[in-house]
Amino acid sequence: MGKLAWLTDPHFDMLNTEQLRELVETWSTRTVDGLLITGDIADGENLLPVLTLLDEKLPYPIWFILGNHDYYGTSIQLQREAVRQWCDSTRDTTWLANASYIGLSKNTALLGHGGWADGGYGDFHGSEIGLNDYRLISDLTGHDKVELARRLSDLGRDAAETIERQLTGAFQSHSHIILATHVPPFIESCWYQGQATVNEWTPHFSCKAVGDCLRDLAKSYPEHSIHVYCGHTHSSGVAQIEPNLRVTTGGATYGQPALQPEILFK
Numbered sequence: 001m002g003k004l005a006w007l008t009d010p011h012f013d014m015l016n017t018e019q020l021r022e023l024v025e026t027w028s029t030r031t032v033d034g035l036l037i038t039g040d041i042a043d044g045e046n047l048l049p050v051l052t053l054l055d056e057k058l059p060y061p062i063w064f065i066l067g068n069h070d071y072y073g074t075s076i077q078l079q080r081e082a083v084r085q086w087c088d089s090t091r092d093t094t095w096l097a098n099a100s101y102i103g104l105s106k107n108t109a110l111l112g113h114g115g116w117a118d119g120g121y122g123d124f125h126g127s128e129i130g131l132n133d134y135r136l137i138s139d140l141t142g143h144d145k146v147e148l149a150r151r152l153s154d155l156g157r158d159a160a161e162t163i164e165r166q167l168t169g170a171f172q173s174h175s176h177i178i179l180a181t182h183v184p185p186f187i188e189s190c191w192y193q194g195q196a197t198v199n200e201w202t203p204h205f206s207c208k209a210v211g212d213c214l215r216d217l218a219k220s221y222p223e224h225s226i227h228v229y230c231g232h233t234h235s236s237g238v239a240q241i242e243p244n245l246r247v248t249t250g251g252a253t254y255g256q257p258a259l260q261p262e263i264l265f266k
């Protein structure tokens with residue numbers, strides 16, 4: 001049985017360097033096949049310094065995707081290019097959105113993309129919620145709601161296209177997929193304060209484009225199974241979407257990064 005340590009929404013920029021080093025030291029003694037991080041690792045400025053420290057100190061591979069906070073203070077394109085270049089210089093840390101898929105065992109493959117809260121579920125135009133994303137990520141600032149909705153929708157579609165490509169490739173050789181994304185892809189997986197129902201936050205907490213793609217693929221490949229791991233809402237829960245499609249959303253508390261229960265695979 002293989003084992004992955006799983007971390008979501010650690011927001012490491014809220015810790016000082018000493019606190020971060022201490023935590024990483026504790027985690028470094030784990031016996032696991034690797035660490036999966038499902039986004040909101042830090043903010044734009046601190047992302048690469050944090051990843052560098054993790055890469056240096058942890059003795060196992062790291063697979064990660066980016067969350068919305070990882071772009072704060074910069075632009076999506078600039079940050080993605082910086083992360084791509086940084087990954088070229090590391091040996092054992094992989095940005096899943098930049099890879100096809102990782103074979104973890106004969107049966108199981110790992111793949112992923114951060115996704116984006118695309119406004120597809122709930123009432124985006126009626127919601128009064130103004131995420132910091134719309135102030136702190138340059139691609140999303142200064143637009144009216146119609147243009148903002150268009151940009152969010154494009155980001156969701158781009159994520160779905162990447163995931164569809166990765167999944168159809170991985171399905172040729174692996175029957176079980178561990179799929180990492182940041183934003184919950186279904187209303188049923190969009191946990192908030194212990195519930196997964198539509199509310200004002202839903203359009204900003206879910207990615208319908210990825211959800212639609214996953215549901216279609218799960219139905220087209222009934223002999224395969226997909227287990228999605230995500231975060232973003234900081235509230236935990238499990239949702240069975242199809243017989244072969246399950247989503248686990250991890251909880252988080254700002255300033256107190258903690259590992260989730262380990263992910264087991266055959």
Ligand SMILES: [Fe+2]
Nearest residue numbers: 009040232234
């Ligand atoms: Fe977060």
Ligand SMILES: [Fe+2]
Nearest residue numbers: 040067068232
């Ligand atoms: Fe997030």
